[in-house]
Amino acid sequence: MKVVLPHSAIENHQSIAVSGSKSQTNRLLLLQQLYPNIAVENRAVADDSRMMQRALESSDSVIDIHHAGTAMRFLTAYFAIQPHRTVVLTGSDRMQQRPIGILVEALKQLGADIEYVDKPGFPPLRIRGKKLQQNQVRLAADVSSQYISALLLIAPQIQGGLELSFDGRITSRPYIEMTLALLNDLGIPNSFEADRVRVHHKPQIADTTLVVESDWSSASYFYALVALSPIGTTLTLSHYQEHSIQGDAAVVGYFRLFGVDTQFGDRQITLRKARETQPHFEADFIDTPDLAQTVVVTCFGLGISSTITGLHTLKIKETDRLAALETELQKLGAQVSTTPNSLTLQAGSSPISGQSIDTYQDHRMAMAFAPLALKTKLTINEAEVVSKSFVGFWETLQSLGIKATILPLNDCSLK
Secondary structure (H helix, E strand, C coil): CCEECCCCCCCCEEEEEEEEEEEHHHHHHHHHHHHHCEEECCCCCHHHHHHHHHHHHHHCCEEEECHHHHHHHHHHHHCCCCCCCCCEEECCCCHHHHHCCHHHHHHCCCCCEEEECCCCCCCEEEEECCCCCCCCEEEEECCCCCHHHHHHHHHHHHHCCEEEECCCCCCCCCHHHHHHHHHHHCEEEEEEECCCECCCCCCCCCCCCCCEEEEEEHHHHHHHHHHHCCCEEEEEEEEECCCCCCCCHHHHHHHCCCCCEEECCCEEEEEEECCCCCCCEEEECCCCCHHHHHHHHHHHHCCCCCEEEEEEHHHHCCCHHHHHHHHHHCCCCEEEEEEEEEEEEEECCCCCCCCCEEECCCHHHHHHHHHHHHHHCCEECHHHHHHHHHCHHHHHHHCCCCEEEEEEECCCCHH
């Protein structure tokens, strides 16, 4: 489908609910499969989490997780420790282009039996589950944090636990810390010191109920809406807490530089455009790569320059996000350039009106560009992709006063 966004404004003093964190939910779904006495509340309403749960509950010999990248990484580790079961784990064409060799080799070091069905280093994978006998793995530190979290999630079920050591600077460290925090909540001993993580063997845990916090990555799109609105605009989001285990809570600090203040209340936050933005934004996003698209597009909408580094993992996401950002921003008149690790945006004028933004089957491309409706008219192609992490995103924008028109692909008005 397509979504046509006319030049709009959001209604002031609105309040909305955001569903649970996809990152927390997917971790807890795997842990719940390993420890059935875990109860999980406020799960994410997202395609990725539904796909993760369906795969975990499936008894099929071939499991297709479509576009769900987190599920591919986590399930590779999960099925590697399921004795007497063989599974072929596959996904969409794009998923079969996303590398997974680093995780597979790490699991093989631990004794896993995994082979590539087609192209070495990429899905599909044939996984013959077994008990893993080894306890130590050394990795380059700049790999995707999902590889590391996948290993940490199965670590308590490995006899003797697991020790990971790293070479270099760790990428997306908060996501590793999120995984360890959830293990702590379940009473599973672990430590993270310098370049080493240890998780102890814990075959059983006490009955536990965990509540998933609302998703900070999803909150970023509403921060962008407030940042692009007049001074005095406020918006309240529910089910957030000040001391979060989600790394993307860093959005609070980033958007303070765009003039947006955050007031924490009782399990909610109120965003307020308090002042004009600064003329230039510069930051290292090595810990928060999923916020990059939203922040860059916000800078463009505000007409300010930006330099963002720490983006090397964006090339292996749902699409090559760096290339996609460069292409789509240029459609709107932006002067932007990229390197394998960075993006530079020049200060500029108002976005070109009436452009169609391609999403490349990437949910964050769709949602990151949507707030530009406060600055210009635009169309979002393949807009249904938002369901990967935020079912009902377009309807939520409509509830805020943005007159989004949702058009099915066969709508005659598109011809």
